[in-house]
Amino acid sequence: MAYDVIVIGSGPGGYVAAIRASQLGLKTAVVERESLGGICLNWGCIPTKALLKSAQVAEYIQHSKDYGITVGDSSVDFGAVIKRSRGAADKMSKGVQFLMKKNKIDVLMGNGKLKAKGQVEVTDKDGKVAVHEAKHVLLATGARSRELPNLKIDGKTVIGYREAMNLPKQPKSMIVVGSGAIGVEFAYFYHSLGTKVTIVEFMPRIVPVEDEDISKELEKIYKKKGIEIMTNASVEAVEKKGDGVKAKVKTATGEVFLEADVVLSAIGITANIENLGLEALGVKTDKGKVVVDAYYQTNVPGIYAFGDMVPGQALAHVASKEGIVCVEAIAYNEKKYAHKPTPINYNNVPGCTFCAPEIASVGYTEKQAKEAGYEVKVGKFPFTASGKAVGAGATEGFVKVIFDAKYGEWLGTHMIGANVTEAIEQTVTARTLETTWQEVLNSIHPHPTMSESVKDAIEVAYGEAIHL
Known part of the structure; x- marks a missing residue:
């Protein structure tokens, strides 16, 4: 054909x-x-x-x-x-x-x-x-x-995301290697169903691509839930032991050995x-x-x-x-379309992680904005002060906004909390339209909602906080 x-x-x-x-x-x-x-x-x-x-x-x-x-x-x-x-x-x-x-x-x-x-x-x-x-x-x-030479996926002792979605029975314990979106989502899923979960992350913090405040908050929440977290650590070798596995983990203070039913490799693609x-x-x-x-x-x-x-x-x-x-x-x-499409702005792509609490972000992190030469205004609004969050019993997390102090350009938004993946699009659209902080505050936000916390965070950044 x-x-x-x-x-x-x-x-x-x-x-x-x-x-x-x-x-x-x-x-x-x-x-x-x-x-x-x-x-x-x-x-x-x-x-x-x-x-x-x-x-x-x-x-x-x-x-x-x-x-x-x-x-x-x-x-x-x-x-x-x-x-x-x-x-x-x-x-x-x-x-x-x-x-x-x-x-x-x-x-x-x-x-x-x-x-x-x-x-x-x-x-x-x-x-x-x-x-x-x-x-x-x-x-x-x-x-x-992605596979590491010392962490080959065999579908039994070491599994990837595909096997993790279709295991024949629930493991009693699991080591999750890597704490990107795949790693923290499966860690939450299995932990919530009763599996003992340990996360091993090579970088100094979990969800390392996120703003540092987000990483700290998720680690605090996960540890409170009972998920064990090891950062600055790497799995050097895995061997079968009985019906489970034994993993050698290199840490900043030396080698430790972890035992579990299975190892989930979530180190990327x-x-x-x-x-x-x-x-x-x-x-x-x-x-x-x-x-x-x-x-x-x-x-x-x-x-x-x-x-x-x-x-x-x-x-x-x-x-x-x-x-x-x-x-x-x-x-x-081919002269079948009226205009050439606009190329994608990859600095305005939202990222969403569907663990609990959810994570959503777009644009510069605070560190990236400063490294890019911006003088920044930062606002942070905790969900403990949100009426909707209090009513829902979902007060974990916060909204963090970053603006250019000179021109009011919206540089980035970082959220962790219940259903925040549904609220990040406001920032994406506003940044596409080159909206400033004043225009957002002049837009009436519905109450009570989780999304109005974005407005509240902007008010904090500019010293106009009402609810804090």
Whole structure:
């Protein structure tokens, strides 16, 4: 078959790009080797949120007396929790199947690779090979769990995020290596269901990409919950011991040994750039990522890449927007779209971590803003002073805002608390519109809400605090 666009990979970057391409009048196909929706819908974003909701319900039951409600004996049916999560994933994947049909996109199941310029070779599960032509080939093959030489994932003693979502039985104890989003989310999930969890983090603080105040707050909350945390530490070796594992951990004060049922490796991801035919066509890569321009064109005309396989934040919503920008740029050059799309501002991408309490952030951290040469005004508003948070019994955490003292530019926002992932978009939109602090304070915020705490934090930054 001949197409205008073939997308290899149907994750949140690939399937969104395919839909946008079809909307713009480009004959489109998408190649997928496993399940439509990719890792995000099937083994990442969506099913993990189902798991985390089950954990939250378990916590509600454990603390029901705090709300004036007495609950009788309760227990965790781990298998049912996993089954519910898989059901959520299946439902969303079927939704993508529907969207492919609705938008008249051909789905080519199998492994896709570049055969030659303008040609994509697809090998199905039976080994049958078909070659398809396309003027534009979009690579969106995502990433997988990163492995260290001394921490190889075997699916039993050392597992990755995929196995962690589908274990046959709940472990009594778990060592989580790495405290990024994946690590702290699974730590919360398993701890809430009764697993003894220890987090081992190589950096001096957990969630190390976040503002330092966020890291300190989450560590304090997790330790209060009973999650053990070891920073400035690394797992040097893991060996099987009985039905579990024994891990040698290097710390600042020497070696210690930890025993657990299983080790979860959550040390990041590795881009899937192998076996795509990149080398044969001379597609440039650097440090394990495909090199692209602002519109995701590689150095080879007609070949594009976006999502986790290119530099930038490895987030589902980033991949989706990159795919749209890529396709709209193609359509503009084909005179099928009225204007060239605006390149992404990667300093205005929201990051969300769905542990409990949630973390949401965008823009500069306080340290980054100062290092960039800004004189800053910082405001911090604790949820202990929020009427909505007090009523909900969710007073952990705070909102922290950072502004440029000279011009009032909104440099960043960092939140930790209940449902803060739903409140970060206000900052993203305001920064896109180049809003100043005065304009935000002149916008009436609904009361009582968690989101009004952003306004309260701005008032603190400028010495106009009402509720503190």
